[in-house]
Amino acid sequence: DAGVIQSPRHEVTEMGQEVTLRCKPISGHNSLFWYRQTMMRGLELLIYFNNNVPIDDSGMPEDRFSAKMPNASFSTLKIQPSEPRDSAVYFCASSFYGGNSPLHFGNGTRLTVT
Amino acid sequence: KQEVTQIPAALSVPEGENLVLNCSFTDSAIYNLQWFRQDPGKGLTSLLLIQSSQREQTSGRLNASLDKSSGRSTLYIAASQPGDSATYLCASPAGQGGKLIFGQGTELSVKP
Secondary structure (H helix, E strand, C coil): CCCCEEECCEEEECCCCCEEEEEECCCCCCEEEEEEEECCCEEEEEEEEECCEEEECCCCCCCCEEEEEEECCEEEEEECCCCHHHCEEEEEEEECCCCCCCCEECCCEEEEEC | CCCEECCCCEEEEECCCCEEEEEEECCCCCCEEEEEEECCCCCEEEEEEEECCCCEEEECCEEEEEECCCCEEEEEECCCCHHHCEEEEEEEECCCCCCEEECCCEEEEEEC
16 A cells, blocks of 8 residues: 555645645545644644545644545645745555544655745 | 743753653543654654553653543653753643643753
């Protein structure tokens, strides 16, 4: 199994530009999570999906952030327009539904907004 | 609301030493407690998952314990090696849906 795959690994963009982060979860996993990690705030859950349906998006900081999961093997996190304070590492993770199975993380996308 | 705390934030030990990392949580009605390892520039790797009905889990030189009544979990690393140097995070679900609440992590450095 290739694990959770995220792309791109690094993204550098200018303030105001649209950014799209991509994630392919582990095949068979039906829960998908988007986390953001910064030195100041640690790991924060942005949104999670069960069976492709968004369950909790209370962690999405603003309307500039949106996430989709059109099918069981693909999800996107979009920031539009991006701002310097969005600079962070964004992780996608997947697991079997229910929270009682280990969570598997991708290697993350390091986003820098200048 | 579940809160997860890890102390200390950083720990440095000489190679070969046994060590314990601590994790505290506020809501004792947890479903499980997970321990992760994060290497620089990498994602998190799941190390151990302790179900609420269990008191401990072991994997190689790692042993994780869970005491729900006191709201504490520990990760014991035996005979530490420089390759164990990483940040270790614990996490607990907030409810049944799978949403994990993470501690801030303990950065471990094992000196040769």
